[in-house]
Amino acid sequence: MTSPESAKTEPVRIEGVYKKFGKVVALHGLSLTIQRGEIFGVLGPNGAGKSTLIRSIVGLIKPDQGQVWVLDEAMPSKPILSRLGYMTQASALYDDLTVRQNVAFFAGLMGCRDQAKIQAALELVELAHRADSPIRTLSGGMRQRVSLASVLAHEPEIILLDEPTVGVDPQLRAQFWAHFRHLTEQGITIIVSSHVMDEAERCDRLGFIRGGQLLAEGSAESLRKQANKANLEEAFLWFAEQKEMVQ
């Protein structure tokens, strides 16, 4: 894969982002910086603002206040999107189309029409043998894999995954994480959201999010140490309590 040269600074910088939907504050002045080539885990309960955060990085949401920078470009910015890969929560695919048509469509919009790369993405998720099957004939896990392939084919520099392993069986989940690790070794940055704490252990760094605010960030190890707790779940609760005491 191509080695990214353009961005000398951190690939994603989030500066004091505030976003309100009606009366609900989804992001409450959140700041965060993601390093190149790391797997950054966005962790928090449902409704914490994980999806809103990821969507604002992709530029689907324009913050009310604050600024998101992706590869030194102020978001929202359409042209930069071809260097990103965004996998939505539910596998968003065209049911009537085949696996290959789906992957080729999304890759094509990103500017990649190289059939070899599309084939490589299909092989990576082990679906090359089902390339000509319509999506509606596939199982849920297979759909997730197609979804992943359609995010990878154009070789993005940053990949954003919104709860990619929801409804995915343990074996496939292990495969996904092996893929993710393999990608970061090539200098690709991955941001993944999850509410499953044991998945968090696999990330290089974590951000604990609750109520649209960043509670803490660091490696799983350092977060546990800081909270003086045996596991991440307890550490998360400890940080949440600390935050409440401050407020």
Next chain:
Amino acid sequence: MNLNRIVILARRVAQQLVADKRTLALIIVVPVILLTVAGVLIRVEPSGLTIAVVNQDEGVAFGNQSVNLGDRLTANLQNFELFNTRLMNADEAQHKIEDGELDAVITLPADFSAQVAQTRQLTLNIQFEGSNPTVAERLRNAFEQVGDQALAGLATLQATYLNGGPEFDTLDYTASALIGVFVFLFVFILTSISFLRERLAGTLERLQATPIQPLEIIIGYMLGFLIFGLLQGVITLLYTVFVLNIHYHGNLLNVFVIESLLVVVSVNLGIFLSTFARNEFQVLQFIPLVVVTQVFLGGVLWPIEQMPGWLQPIAYLMPLTHANTALRAIMMTGESLGGVWVQIAALLAIGVAVIGLSARTAGRVRM
């Protein structure tokens, strides 16, 4: 604006339709069925109608010979296949029409010939059974059709046609407009539902996370559906011209110009309105609103000039109104595109307006 992305999107829209064989068949088969039904109903001969003629005419002396117009009229009426004509006396006729055996009774009084000779006017005294308005209506039409022939030798009808001609009938008038209605209807249904699905399945959100612009999405959709809209147009046109024997004067290629404009309007209206629906059922509710009102008000069945004055401006806001007018002008009077420039300009204006609306909604993920 990136042509590659537009083509990729248009190809995907086409691929989806090709993959959905049943819908593809529907686009072609349904218009053919509906046109056939319309053709049969509109061109039906008023058979099964029975009328009685009570001929009491005593004739009139005309110079040295006696003329009985009643006899000649009766003989002429009996030659028509549009209805059965039976001769009977007044009592019998009265009895049978009350029993419902007769649909109408024509009474020719004793001084029928004398009156015609005196007034030089021919007045037919027809009593309709009347319990079924459509029967009476069919009879009235039948009498009008045969009027000049029944009175052959008594009077002559000098008819000239500015447009169309005696060979043009209601089906020619209706079918030329229906061709536009079908394209509009099917493209509207397909676009609104596929765009709604795009929103519900989350693929719209994924599209928006790619460099494609809202306007490129819309143009891609238009191109994708244009292929199938025109394919349908070709098939319905060939069917109406060669199977239903619709008469036409104009250049049929001009029909496709109007149809393309209709597809543009229809695609964008579908995209725009799908924003207001949360599921497929709600999308279907737009069909009576958008399509049926246009069929009623757009001059497909009733001429706009005959509508109440306050309704006419509404009719002229509707794209189908202009498309129907243009299609009829092209097919029935052989107008060139220049001859329907007003309708083309109106369709273009409506098209630009709906593109503006749909471009706004295609850029939004949330409902």
